[in-house]
Amino acid sequence: MKINFQEINLLLQKFRANPYKIFPVLTPHTGYLREFKVKEGDEVLGPSGKWLEKPGTPLFVLERERNLKLIRAQTSGIVQNLKVDLLQKFVEANELILEIKHPLSQEEIIGEILLSALYVIYAEETARFIFTPEIAQRLEKYGLRKAEVWGGEDLLIMTFMKREHFLKLHQEGRFIIYQVYFKPFELVSKGSPLVALCPKEDLPILERIVERIKEEWPV
């Protein structure tokens, strides 16, 4: 397996041209658009707090059957494309009311690049995961982004209610453990990323790319 640097370049160009993600805010159901709580260009915040317990910024009020429903922002960013003309009018469900232009952070861009470029192993089912003793030892000795794994090696142990299952690395070649997304013995839900591996020969180039992103998109 080799990293497709052309694809990464395209992705980077896309981020450079437009380092934003646009989140459309749609009406959840029909009703009258009674009030806007934001103006064009306002900065809004999504849910926050350790458990996302603090709700996002109020955006607009939608009324149906005298039920005034406050619609809040689900992500942070700048308000744009506000449909002022819809104010006090009846709107259908799924109608665009505004957009939130969410500036991608350095972390988000690196995350996207890594997920598209590296070989990522995902959790096949909800279970607890640990590295095999050999890999864990290697990780402890050499550390992240230095420890190597070989194709065909047992990489992880999936454990759940005393049932253990070894997960092999099915790719040919030598890899570096670039990123670990789980904590040993913590429950990981199905489909979540577990480990990102980088082909050994591509590591210097990938690191240069990451460094460049860090320079281009300061925190």
Add this chain to the structure above:
Amino acid sequence: MKIELHKNLKDLLSLAEYIRDIKGEEFAKIGEIYLQLKKVYENFYDHQEEEIIAIIQEGKKQLEEILIKADQTLTPYEIVKIVRHPQRFTLLDILENVYDSYMELGGDGELNIDPAMVCAKAMLIRRVGDDFYVHQVMVIGHEKGAGEEYRRGGSATPWGNEKALRYMKMAETEGIPIHFFIFTPGAYPIEDYPGAAQQIARNLYHMAKLSIPMISFISEGGSGGAEAIGLADLRLMAEKGYYSVISPEGAAAIVAKLKDTRPPRELVEKMARALKLTAKDNLELGVIDRIIPEPPLGARKNSYEFFKRLKIELIKATDEVILKTRGFKTLTKHALAKQVTDNFSYYVDWELSEDEREILIELRYEKYRKMTQWAVIMPRGLSYTLKEKGENLLRIVGNEIKYRVLKSGQKTVKRLIDNILSESSLLLKPVSDPVKSVYNLIVGKKVRPKLPGMAEEETVFFPSPLGLEDRTVTCPQAEKFGCPDLWIPDLYGEFCGVCPYCGYHFFLDYQWYLQNLFDPGTLKFFDEEIVSTNPLNFEGHSEKLKQDRIRTGLNSAFLSFTAKIGGISVVCGMLVADFRQGTVGAAEGEKIIRAIQLAKISRRPFIMIIHSTGGIRIQEGTVGVVQMPRCTMAVRDYVDAGGLYLVIYDNNSYAGPVASFLGSAPYQFALKSTRLGFAGPRVIHETTGQPPPPDYHSAENALRRGHIQGIWDRRELRKKLFHALLTMGGKNLYYR
């Protein structure tokens, strides 16, 4: 010589620092004096010996004058500062200086179940002339630790309070008195098993009937945390101690409705005055028995004269409690009153006989029953008392005849007949079986008797007044579960305030429960004329009470009534959110005790429905706090007599009530909408430094932690209650 001078100067410096911390830098130029002494102390070896002697003498004279002046102008908030000061004496100082020998149990220092709760077996030597008598006592108390972080300032964890209970039981087994020392700003507000509130409730429940003398000494009495080891036969308090329902800072934050900011200093000082938390105030309120004098500006770690006095007072207090259980000891009682030195003129054996133990518990019940009754407006007078006593006497006599004489006689006869029948049936079986088969064939098989059940009734819910609006509402869980909007008349009528899609329980008014839980026309309210008052004259509280009385038509937050559920007679109590957020004060406490007593004498199950409770009413200070032991004692008495006590929680059920008469119930259930716990999220964040998760107090988590026995759906509440009465009560429904 110079070493001694160095030590003297250090003591003087720490005294100056202490006065400065309590009274502020401006007071009698103490800031300047402190800096001067500090300078001399830092350059000690640059000065001549004579020079230092002169400085010490002058400083001593100056500080003594300031100390007396400072003591005369002490404010309640400065008393709070004294209690919290690291130079204040702690429990370990008492163990070292008051008791003649001690051994810490259940841990030592940091290696402990809970370093904030110290338990020790100690010895006290009483000198009578040339003779010495050794008394053994169990010492249980909070250790503030003078700056030791792991002691958490004396905030006991739930397992710390459980440790205290364990050693209380051990003392009871050994028949030795317990001396409690309360040095806590409050219990550590975590819900992990055994639970902050639930463990305090358990402690109170057991302490109510511990058959050994218990003496408590309060230096820092922070609400529920203090009560966990505070239910005693005699309550002593340090002259410069405080005993309060809440810290002045907490009260200020509530009064000013602040969430994340610190309350202003002036408001905190005002609250300290308003809460009447000093020893003198508490003695006047009747919640403590005696004040132990302290040196000017409070006793510190080296106040040896104070420790000597404390030892005499502790022996005298224990003697007093014991002598009260004994009859003809007039001379000893007289000698006790006159005793001022540590050379005692009399000796009292601290071991109680079985009879004396019973008297001790009776006296304890009497003491707490009378406490704070002055703070309640209730019908008094000869005719009312005679009427009430007459009714109760009739009930007692009637029930004694019905349940003890007739029912027990009936039971004995029934058991006898059953025995004879079962014996004879075995003998006659070979003969009777063929006959029975033929009989069944001809007549048809006998139908087995059914279990008693609620009559099949059509479920018609009386709508709540909240449903008189023609509009829809959104379920708060709509985003998660995709619930459609709900039409209000449907929601508060047919749906019983429950989202039919996800089961989310909306808030419902208390009238809904009264209309829908009980058999129609069976509700009979009593004690409605008992009125909540403002015993501390807390500013603005009388007006708020008046407003609530007019708005709700209620005289207090507690409704007591008799009713029937599916034909089963019950006595009920309900704390309602509409009146001061369901908080408990003296009036509510009195009503709760009277309702439990009625349930006891009429031999009915007692059901407590918590529409909502915000805890103890802070505006009533310690008058409110002592409702915790008072009501728990009533619960204990009722359960011991054979009663069935059920608690149903809903909405917010927090703090003092949960940590006493609710948490001590053997059967506790919660509706899905319940938030159950000890302290609210703000207090937890402030104390632990971590914000609790949003669902920290949910009914699901309470069940997970083992605080409750089950979660019920509001739509099935009537049926569940009936079922609970039958299964929990069974044939013992009207007493075991």
